[in-house]
Amino acid sequence: xxxxxxLGHRVSREEYDREAPLIRADxxxxxxxxxxxxxxxxxxxxxxxxxxxxxxxxxLLWWMDARGIETSAFGDPTDEExxxxxxxxxxxxxPQHGKIGILFNSWYSDPMDDRxxxxxxxxxxxxxxxRIVAFEEMLVHDGALVLKFWLHITxxxxxxxLKALRxxxxxxxxxxxxxxxxxxxxxxxxxxxxxxxxxxxQGETPWHVVDGSNERFRTLSVxxxxxxxxxxxxxxxxxxxxxxxxxxxxxxIPAPVNALSSxxxxxxLEREAYQQELLNxxxxxxxxxxxxxxxxxxxxxxxxxxxxxxxxxxxRRLTAAMDARDYRVISIAAPNEEExxxxxxxxxxxxxxxVGRVTVFDRSWYGRVLVERIEGFCSTEDWRxxxxxxxxxxxxxxxxxxxxxxxxxxIGLDExxxxxxxxxxxxxxxxxxxxxxxxxxxxxxxxxxxxxDMIERTSTDIAPWTLVEANDKRWARxxxxxxxxxxxxxxxxxxxxxxx
Numbered sequence: 001x002x003x004x005x006x007l008g009h010r011v012s013r014e015e016y017d018r019e020a021p022l023i024r025a026d027x028x029x030x031x032x033x034x035x036x037x038x039x040x041x042x043x044x045x046x047x048x049x050x051x052x053x054x055x056x057x058x059x060l061l062w063w064m065d066a067r068g069i070e071t072s073a074f075g076d077p078t079d080e081e082x083x084x085x086x087x088x089x090x091x092x093x094x095p096q097h098g099k100i101g102i103l104f105n106s107w108y109s110d111p112m113d114d115r116x117x118x119x120x121x122x123x124x125x126x127x128x129x130x131r132i133v134a135f136e137e138m139l140v141h142d143g144a145l146v147l148k149f150w151l152h153i154t155x156x157x158x159x160x161x162l163k164a165l166r167x168x169x170x171x172x173x174x175x176x177x178x179x180x181x182x183x184x185x186x187x188x189x190x191x192x193x194x195x196x197x198x199x200x201x202q203g204e205t206p207w208h209v210v211d212g213s214n215e216r217f218r219t220l221s222v223x224x225x226x227x228x229x230x231x232x233x234x235x236x237x238x239x240x241x242x243x244x245x246x247x248x249x250x251x252x253i254p255a256p257v258n259a260l261s262s263x264x265x266x267x268x269l270e271r272e273a274y275q276q277e278l279l280n281x282x283x284x285x286x287x288x289x290x291x292x293x294x295x296x297x298x299x300x301x302x303x304x305x306x307x308x309x310x311x312x313x314x315x316r317r318l319t320a321a322m323d324a325r326d327y328r329v330i331s332i333a334a335p336n337e338e339e340x341x342x343x344x345x346x347x348x349x350x351x352x353x354x355v356g357r358v359t360v361f362d363r364s365w366y367g368r369v370l371v372e373r374i375e376g377f378c379s380t381e382d383w384r385x386x387x388x389x390x391x392x393x394x395x396x397x398x399x400x401x402x403x404x405x406x407x408x409x410x411i412g413l414d415e416x417x418x419x420x421x422x423x424x425x426x427x428x429x430x431x432x433x434x435x436x437x438x439x440x441x442x443x444x445x446x447x448x449x450x451x452x453d454m455i456e457r458t459s460t461d462i463a464p465w466t467l468v469e470a471n472d473k474r475w476a477r478x479x480x481x482x483x484x485x486x487x488x489x490x491x492x493x494x495x496x497x498x499x500x
Contacts, residue, residue: 011216023223024063030230031064031100037237039143040095040341041230043102046109047151048189049179050161051212056151057102059219060226070095073104083354085400086110087135091349094139096341107132108196115192116185125192129199131392136205138389141381142343145233146205149222150197151212155186161213259455259467260448265412268472281481282321288488289322293356295492298402300353301360301484304370305409306447307437308419310470314409314480315360321481327358332367344368344378344386345393353402365390369454374446387457394463403491404463405484408455409470413444 011019034041043060045053061069072093081089087107095101111128114120120128139146153161162179165171182189201207210221269277292299301318303311319327330351339347345365353359369390373383394404411419420437440447459465466483470476 009211009217010214011220013216016216016220019220023220023227026227026231027060027064027223030227030234031068033234034100034230035068035098037234038097039145039233039237040097041100041145041226042095042139042147043100043226044106044108044146044148045102045104045151046106046149047212048153048158048186048193049182050158050165051151051153052215052218053104053151053212054174055215056149056218056222057104059223060100060102063223064100068098069100069102071102071104074106074109080354084352085396085402087396088349088352091346094144094342094346096338097143098341107135108200112189112192112196116188122195125195126199129196131396133200133202134388134392136200136202138345138385139343140204141385144343145229147226147229148201148205148207149225150193150207150209151218152209153211153213155183157213158183158186259452260408260410263410263467263469265410265415265469265471267469267475269474269478271474274474274478277478278317278481281478281485282317284485285318285321285481285488288485288492289326289358291492292403292488293326296355296401297492298353298355299358299484299488300397300402300404301358302364302366302404302406303360303362303409304364304366304407304451305468305470306411306416306444307440308416308423309409309411310473310476311362311409313473314407314468314477315362317477318481318484319360322358326356327360328353329360329362332361332363344382345389348393352397355401365393366454366458369458370447370450371440374443374450387454390458391460394458394460398462403488405487406459406463406465407468407480407483408451408465409468409476411470413441415471416441 045057047053057071061071070093074089074093077089090103090107093101093103111120111125111132115122115125136146162175162183166175197207197209208222208225210218212218289299303315305311315329319329328351335347348361348365351359351361365386368378368386369383372378397404420441455465455467466479468476468479468483
C-alpha cells in the first residue's frame with residue numbers, strides 16, 4: 001500500500017494559503033450541520049513516529065470547533081483498563097452522534113507492537129485483525145463515518161525528523177528512548193504495517209495513506225478527505241430526512257416454539273427442601289466468589305424472561321450470598337438520550353465487571369432481538385446482525401476470563417395472569433405493573449417465538465442459555481443458584497490466560 005501512496009508530494013506556501021481558508025470554512029459549516037445528524041465521525045490517526053500525527057490533530061482542533069471534537073490517545077493500559085477486556089477502553093472513547101472523535105494509538109497499536117516484538121505469531125495477528133474488521137463493520141452499520149489515516153514517511157525522513165525535534169527546545173519532549181528504539185525497527189514495523197493495512201482496508205473503512213514529510217501537503221490531504229467524506233454523508237442524511245417515512249414495522253411471523261414448549265413448568269420444590277438447598281447454595285456461592293477473586297476472574301450474570309417471571313426474586317436470593325462491595329445489579333430499561341447516541345452495545349460494555357467482581361444484568365443486550373425486534377425499535381437488518389455481534393461480544397468476555405451465565409426464566413400464560421393480579425392487589429407491588437406489561441402480554445406468542453430464535457442462535461459452548469422452569473419460584477431460585485455454582489466451579493478449574 002505504501003508504494004501506491006502519494007509520497008514525495010509537496011505543497012507550496014502560496015497554494016496552502018489559498019486552499020486552507022476555504023477548507024477551514026467548509027469544515028466549520030459541515031461541523032455545524034453534523035450537530036443535527038444521527039451519526040458520529042471517527043478519525044483513526046496512525047502511522048510511523050515523526051510523521052505528524054499530533055500536528056494533524058492539532059490542526060483539526062485549531063481549524064474547527066474543539067468543543068465538538070473528542071480526542072483520545074491510548075498508551076499502556078491503566079490499572080482500571082487491565083481489569084476489563086481489551087476493547088473496553090475503546091468502547092468508552094467512541095463519540096456520540098453529532099460529534100467527532102480522534103483516536104491515536106487505537107485498536108491497531110497493540111497487535112502491531114506485539115507482532116513487531118515477537119509476542120504474537122502472524123496467524124495470531126490475523127486473528128486480531130479479523131476482530132478489528134468486525135468491530136469497524138459494526139460501527140459502520142450503526143451509522144458511524146469511520147476515516148482511517150496512516151501518515152507515512154521514509155526511514156531517512158524519520159531520522160531527520162527525530163533529530164530536528166530533539167534540537168527544538170519546544171519539541172524535544174516528544175523524542176524519548178522509545179522513539180529511537182522504534183526507529184531501529186523501522187523496517188520490521190513497516191512490514192507489519194503493510195499486512196495490517198492490506199487486511200483491514202475494507203470497502204467502507206479504507207485506509208488513506210498520506211505522505212507526512214511535508215506539513216502543508218499532509219494537512220491539506222487529511223482535511224480534504226475529511227471534508228469530502230463528511231459532505232457526502234451529510235447529503236445522504238438530508239436525503240433520508242426528506243424521504244417519505246418508512247411504513248410501520250410488521251411483527252415477525254411466529255416460528256414453531258421448541259425450546260420453551262418442552263419445559264415442564266409443573267416442577268416444584270417443597271418449602272423445607274427449598275430452605276435447605278437455598279442456604280447450601282448461597283454458602284457455596286459465597287466461597288466460590290472468594291476463590292474467583294483470588295484467581296482474578298469475574299462473573300457476569302444475565303436474566304431474561306417474560307414480565308413477572310421472577311427475575312428480581314432470583315437476583316435478590318443470589319446477591320444475599322455476596323458482599324455488597326463485590327457486585328452491581330444493572331437494571332436495563334429503554335435507552336436514554338446519551339445511550340441512543342452511541343452504538344447499541346456501548347451501554348453494556350461500560351458496565352462490565354472489573355477483575356474479582358460480579359455484574360448482574362436484569363435484562364440485557366438481548367433486548368435488541370426481543371423487544372426492539374418485535375416493537376420495531378430497530379430495523380430488520382439491525383436485529384438480524386445483532387446475533388453475530390452479541391456472540392462476538394460474549395466471546396471477548398470469555399477470552400478475558402469473565403464467566404458468563406445466562407438465564408431465561410419461563411412461566412406459563414396463566415401463571416403470569418395470577419402474578420399480575422397479585423401485583424395489582426398488593427400495595428408494595430403495584431409499582432411493578434405498567435400498561436406496557438399488559439401490551440406485552442397480548443403479544444405472548446410473538447415474544448416466545450423470538451425468544452426461541454434467540455436461544456437457538458446465541459446459546460454457545462462458552463455462554464450457553466440455562467432455561468429455568470419458573471412457575472414455582474422456589475424451584476427457579478434454587479436452580480439459578482445451583483447453575484451459577486456449577487458453572488463458576490467448572491470455570492475456576494479450567495486454566496485460562498492471566499487477564500493481565
